[in-house]
Amino acid sequence: MNQPTPDVPRHEYPRPSWVRDRWLSLNGTWGFEIDRADSGLERGLLERDLGGEITVPFAPESQLSGVGETDYLNAVWYRRVLDVPDDWAGSNVLLHVGAADYDTTVWVDGVEKGRHRGGFTSFTVDLGPADELADAPVLTVRCRDEGRAAQARGKQTREVHGRDAVYGRTTGIWQSVWLEPVPPTHLRRARITPDVGAGAFHLELPVAGPRRDHRIEARLSDDLGEVATTSVSAEADFTPLSTLVVPEDRRRLWSIDDPHLYDLQLRLVAPDGSVVDQVMTYAGLRSVTIDGLAIRINGEVVFQRLVLDQGYYPDGLMTAPTDAALIADIELSKAAGFNGARLHQKVFEERFLFHADRLGYLVWGEFGDWGCREPGGADLDNQRPDASYITQWLEAVERDRNHPSIVGWCPLNETFQKRHDRITVLDDVTRGMFLATKAADPTRPVIDASGYAHRVDETDVWDSHNYEQDPAQFRAAMAPLAEGKPYANAGDEWSLPYRGQPYFCSEFGGIWWNPAAEEGADSWGYGQAVASEEEVYERFQGLVDVLLDDPRMFGYCYTQLTDVFQEQNGIYFFDRSRKLDVDRLRAIQSRPAAIEVAERRGG
CATH class of the missing domain: 2.60.40.10 (Immunoglobulins)
Structure with missing residues (x-):
């Protein structure tokens, strides 16, 4: 195996679920140049050396990239001379890119080899026979990512700076890049379906x-x-x-x-x-089935105590600084009493899923498309659905469907669509993503859109997002579930009628607490900030108890694992240091949920 040395950033094998002996990391120093006007091709950037350097796989907006430019970039260029090992002769060389945002073109010695659209999904480009790459060929990559475009971008802001629950932008390569030799006839990634x-x-x-x-x-x-x-x-x-x-x-x-x-x-x-x-x-030999209001894992009711994980880091943005940081996030979550996470508004790198697989951590796979709505909405951070959403989402499902830790799919999040409006592109895309997911993977439940507008009658799961901070009012809002009338965002104005599917509150909490915040500081959270740490525990228990007490609730998802920039409602600070007594949080969550108690009693 052509194992890179530990001084190469993110040097570990990027794809633990599909491993060949030979590979070569391309992480490290590349030539780099910002192309704000996206005129680089006309100005000859394909033919000449670039004006600066960057450390891949970190985005140029991040500190770890060595660039740290947070303004609009629109297009960026990368350049590197390849050194293909001699013993790869007779093989085809594949270039793998974990993720690059948003529209990526790849050239070798000025000849275009491939192109990919989408900022969250992995892609592969066949660079050709190794024998033709023997004389130090030049690999050039251009990533176009218009800062204000209405494309799928998750929590990346279209404004100059992040605000509230949206953060700065990520442009260009932000996951590992590597080469792999394969014979002309070779295995493609298998689909492995467990049958318990x-x-x-x-x-x-x-x-x-x-x-x-x-x-x-x-x-x-x-x-x-x-x-x-x-x-x-x-x-x-x-x-x-x-x-x-x-x-x-x-x-x-x-x-x-x-x-x-x-x-x-x-x-x-x-x-x-x-x-x-x-x-x-x-x-992993594991089943996920729906039984009335319950979601069973291997035939057993397992209450899903999930946490919202944004997957951002102070120095790497959407890219974990080390592999150990991925493991640490899972361990921090479990220490606080959670048994899984919604991997929120980005497609996480494969190594995170590998660690979730081996550590026994439940996850819902998600796409980055927060707040989709039709053209004409007032929110500056709107994202506009189109056919590419379905294409990109299917790439994510195909890459990740073999991971046993994934127990559900969430193609869309918080879509805005009034129930009685005309059928729109958003309706078409919502239904298209749901049907495509069910066709690609019939073994897991699929939610048409988490929170807000449920637009697919046959969606497997129903949910809501409720950031009410008063436990008594939260209980009153969730209580009608007992009568088969669950809390729904915007009532019946957005969603089709509830059909008795499994239900959970997939976003709640978001308790705003920053003991170090100075007056006038950029600090944001849901509702009214608490006045003391003790009040955090009281509110957390009050909200959690509402959901644990409800025998019709199969789980919940608490917002969120860490603070993220100005959004300061995490269990941990943004740097993952102690913010709260996680032993107390774990104790609050440790009692059995009502649905688990009913299962044991045969009720």
Whole structure:
């Protein structure tokens, strides 16, 4: 394996769920230039050295990039000379980009090799045969990201500076970049679907490139050794299918208490018996099912005590400074009594999901599109839906569907659409994203849009966002759920009628508390700020008790894990230092929820 040295930033393998032995990190120093007018192609930036430097994978707005420019950038250029290892001869070289915001074009020696649209999803560009990349080719990347464009951007502001619950912008590359050699005929990422009832994994095994009498061999193993094997022909043009049945005495389910993962080796074998391609991955045997108002994991009711995780860092913005920082966020959440998170308004990097898989942490996968509405809205931070939302979201689902930690999908968040208005593009996109998700992954519940406007009759889950700070009023607002009339944002003005789906309050709390805030400081939170730390605990318990007491509530999501810039309603400070006594918060959440008690009593 071409393992980079630890002095390369974010040097760890970027894709733990699909591992080949050979790879080369491109993180580190690149040539860089800001192109504010987006005229660089006409001015010859493709042909000449760039005027500055940047540290990839950190966005130029971040401190860790070495640039730290927070004004509108509109377009940025990257340039690096490639040094392709000699032993990659005979292979095709793939360029993998974890994420780059927003419209990215890739050239090698001035020849365009690929393009991708979208700021949150990973993409791959085939740079061609390694033999043609032997003489120090120049890799150039341009990212266009108009600061005021109405595109999917999550919590990135369109104003000069962040305010309230929106933050600064991220432009260009913000996740790891790396090269990987593959043979002309090679395995593409498999779909691995667990089947708890049958004690099996169903495999879809796509192959790229020409094949003739090739076979795919799969070997499942655990700590005791081989568990099951299968072999399937790969010569047909369709995607080969196969199943690995786990013997009863080796079946071990993935759960938050026992996040067991099986190793899975996949090999593409030529007719002469030689191994053409080999990949290591892993799988968790876990089911998510809906049973009335309950969401069951492996057949058991598990109350989802979720926290809203924005995934921002003071020095890296949307990029974690280290792999250890990803692990720490999960551990900080669990220390406060949460068993999972809504990964809010960005597509998190794959290593976060890998750590969630191995640490037993429940997550809802989400896209970055906060506050979508039709043209003409007054909010400066509106985001406008179009067909690209569906394309980008499907890229995220396809990349992440194998992770057992993901227990639900949330394509949209807080959409604005009046119920009795004409059918609009937003309605089309909402339904399109819902149907596309169900088609791509029928094994998990899908919520059409978290909070605000529920526009799809058959959505699997209903929810609301309620930032009422008075526990008594919060209880009164949530109480009608007992009569099958759940709290809905804007009442019945926005959403179609509730059909008895599982329901949870997927955003609440947001208790505003910054003991160090000076008068006039840029500090924001929901409602009235508390006057003391003790009042935080009293309000937290009052709000949490409302939801734990409700036997029709399958979970909740508290806002939020950390302060983020001016939004100061986190359990931890923005730098992840102590803000509250998390032992007290964990104790408040530790009693069983009413739905769990009813399950144990058979009610």
